[in-house]
């Protein structure tokens with residue numbers, strides 16, 4: 001792959017006005033997408049929610065994360081399918097790290113489908129390590145799928161993902 005991230009792409013807070021674009025990406029990116037209601041609930045709860053915006057205001061991707069006492073739980077990170085593989089996921093992960101540091105949180109953790117190799121690789125490349133397995137965590141066609149739990153300890157993350 002040789003394509004680069006969109007020049008001038010920058011993270012902005014996600015608001016209700018962004019949800020048409022966000023939900024359109026979400027439904028293209030996942031077989032079992034979040035609903036609009038999931039995003040509305042996350043914004044209402046005050047979770048961290050940002051979108052990666054391109055130079056003409058278009059939504060490239062986004063993340064939603066729930067701050068806890070000492071950790072940030074990354075609930076959703078998604079890049080528009082047509083713009084994947086150019087470093088946008090890495091940009092979003094870097095922003096997640098910056099936000100967690102600004103909140104003085106010690107770690108970031110997430111669940112990822114056991115079959116989602118691309119996301120696994122991205123997280124590993126950014127310093128996340130596997131810390132557990134949740135059996136049957138995700139819906140899947142006619143069955144359930146395991147989630148791998150991954151964690152990034154921020155003290156060990158200097159230079160990774162930023």
Ligand SMILES: CC(C)(COP(=O)(O)OP(=O)(O)OC[C@H]1O[C@@H](n2cnc3c(N)ncnc32)[C@H](O)[C@@H]1OP(=O)(O)O)[C@@H](O)C(=O)NCCC(=O)NCCS
Pocket residue numbers: 001002003004005029030077078079080083084085086087088089090091111112113116118119121122125
């Ligand atoms: C997982 C996801 C967020 C990653 O986003 P992305 O923008 O594709 O991620 P990146 O481009 O930063 O990295 C992906 C690949 O592109 C490569 N890449 C990154 N920047 C690049 C560049 N400038 N030039 C060439 N290749 C590049 C990376 O090396 C990486 O390769 P690898 O997967 O073989 O290791 C995205 O694929 C996605 O939205 N998937 C569907 C939803 C999903 O699964 N979300 C995660 C749920 S846990």
